[in-house]
């Protein structure tokens with residue numbers, strides 16, 4: 001009888017310890033899972049790399065009078081409103097000879113005229129757009 005009691009007591013203790021064992025391991029179980037979860041988060045970066053975004057499409061040239069005026073207005077931040085220089089270091093474009101204007105823009109584009117900015121800006125315009133702006137600025141009064 002004593003043996004049975006001792007045995008059952010041992011079993012009881014053992015089962016108690018056993019019952020606690022999974023409880024502690026269950027409590028610590030989610031811990032190793034957590035560091036695993038951020039790994040898939042890094043995965044989306046891989047499929048994004050082989051597919052670069054498509055090159056931006058340029059807006060079609062708008063060579064209507066309003067379009068040319070609007071295009072030429074982008075030059076006014078440096079060259080003055082309607083190409084009339086505010087008297088700063090940057091030359092005005094108003095009343096500039098049409099052919100001279102076209103030659104300068106072409107020279108900037110081809111890197112034949114040294115420039116701080118215009119070599120970049122000139123590359124953004126087609127020959128037709130440059131010609132349209134040449135007409136526009138030639139017609140502006142200084």
Ligand code: HEC
Pocket residue numbers: 071072074075076077078079090091093101104105114115116117118119121133
């Ligand atoms: C951010 C300032 C800036 C903007 C915007 C700008 N320019 Fe210029 N432009 C310059 C500077 C500075 C020069 C002198 C050359 C250089 O250093 O690039 C110049 C020179 C020129 C010249 C030569 C003038 C001369 O008397 O020889 C022309 C033509 C010209 N720009 C046209 C344009 C046109 C057309 C636009 C708009 C599409 C434009 N620029 C927009 C800064 C600007």
